[in-house]
Amino acid sequence: MTRVFSGIQPTGDLHLGNHLGALVNWVGFQDRADCVYCVVDLHAITSPAEHDPATLRERTLETATLLLAVGVDPARSILFVQSHLHEHAECTWLFNCVSGFGELRKMPQFKEKSEGKGETVSVGLFDYPVLQAADILLYHADEVPVGEDQRHHIELARDIGQRFNHRFGEVFTLPRAIHPPAAARVMDLQEPTSKMSKSTSTDKGIVNLLDDPARIERKIKSAVTDSATDIRFDRDAKPGISNLLEVLSAATGRSIEELIAEHDGHGYGAFKAAVAEAVIELLRPIQTRYRELASDVGEVERTLADGAARARAIAAPTLARAKDAVGLLPPA
Ligand code: TYM
Numbered sequence: 001m002t003r004v005f006s007g008i009q010p011t012g013d014l015h016l017g018n019h020l021g022a023l024v025n026w027v028g029f030q031d032r033a034d035c036v037y038c039v040v041d042l043h044a045i046t047s048p049a050e051h052d053p054a055t056l057r058e059r060t061l062e063t064a065t066l067l068l069a070v071g072v073d074p075a076r077s078i079l080f081v082q083s084h085l086h087e088h089a090e091c092t093w094l095f096n097c098v099s100g101f102g103e104l105r106k107m108p109q110f111k112e113k114s115e116g117k118g119e120t121v122s123v124g125l126f127d128y129p130v131l132q133a134a135d136i137l138l139y140h141a142d143e144v145p146v147g148e149d150q151r152h153h154i155e156l157a158r159d160i161g162q163r164f165n166h167r168f169g170e171v172f173t174l175p176r177a178i179h180p181p182a183a184a185r186v187m188d189l190q191e192p193t194s195k196m197s198k199s200t201s202t203d204k205g206i207v208n209l210l211d212d213p214a215r216i217e218r219k220i221k222s223a224v225t226d227s228a229t230d231i232r233f234d235r236d237a238k239p240g241i242s243n244l245l246e247v248l249s250a251a252t253g254r255s256i257e258e259l260i261a262e263h264d265g266h267g268y269g270a271f272k273a274a275v276a277e278a279v280i281e282l283l284r285p286i287q288t289r290y291r292e293l294a295s296d297v298g299e300v301e302r303t304l305a306d307g308a309a310r311a312r313a314i315a316a317p318t319l320a321r322a323k324d325a326v327g328l329l330p331p332a
Helices: 016-029 053-070 087-096 101-105 108-114 123-137 148-168 213-221 239-252 256-263 268-294 297-326
Strands: 003-008 034-039 077-081 143-145 176-178
Touching (some): 016 034, 016 239, 034 053, 077 297, 101 123, 108 123, 123 148, 143 148, 213 268, 239 256
16 A cells, blocks of 8 residues: 655644645545654744744644644544654664765755754754654655645655665665645745744744634625736736645635636635635534643544554564664664
8 A cells, every 4th residue: 555654843832734735645544544743843943933842742642633623534644743642753864974065955845944043053953854854764655745836855855865765775665745736835925935834934924723713704895806806826926826726726625717707706815715715614613622632632642652663563674674774884
């Protein structure tokens, strides 16, 4: 059976970009693949500005709870916290030794996040994609459901796996990224030429999965658009309207052509109201389920403990094979 792996940083309240770009596919894959999903807390400590120890612990649990609310089903999938397995950090070291300084320096997300920080950028931020490669390759993942922004990271994981196999023998399966047909890159509502992002968007630019209906409506109705009146898809000339079309398409499962035919000619106001309603209805059951799950933290913790044990049963033998292939002497 196809093996699927994906991860998400523990930002607590996840947003519509995370949901439409990745999580909808995480949930969908459970019907047809063997799925492993991870809250990547080790990745979340690579940017000192965003790292507060007490908040990190809370958000890790909140993110796991929200993943369950979205529909990750522990009866069918493995859900665990990255730092609960030492194998990820250990495999990263093996991969560090087959990764090039040049290829990491070119990673678009590293370039973006390190801009202006000069020599103070952490080695962790630089090494971030190597840890991500370890996440994926330890599980022999065939497919990795992610938003468009992760494309280069998945390609790097593939390159690292290929290089390792070439030097030391076939240990790792080479993964490929899977993006949704619409909304693989959800844009900031206030700045529709930048991606919706926890770290760079303002609150008005982001729809959080736990925002109440009135707030969602307000944010979508005040989304920045252009001064024309026609509804058509053109990312360059009409980034705001194109973003809302993608969101509506992903939220309703209807094609962009169909949505244009229905809404063009009726004005931006009515169109935005339709987008807001679709997003509110999409998130309503998730919010209800989140409130139920959040009332029993113990149950979420038990799910994560069980997930870590099941994850280790896959990752530990892979790491052992990799260490053996490299020539590390096993303990007597
Ligand atoms: P993260 O935590 O930033 O985001 C989680 C998922 O949400 C997607 N996403 C988006 N999709 C569409 N539009 C957006 N505006 C948007 N913002 C975020 C991301 O593409 C991602 O799929 N490096 C990863 C976490 C990670 C990982 C992994 C992913 C660590 N190890 C192994 C896959 C496999 C990240 O920071 O995602």
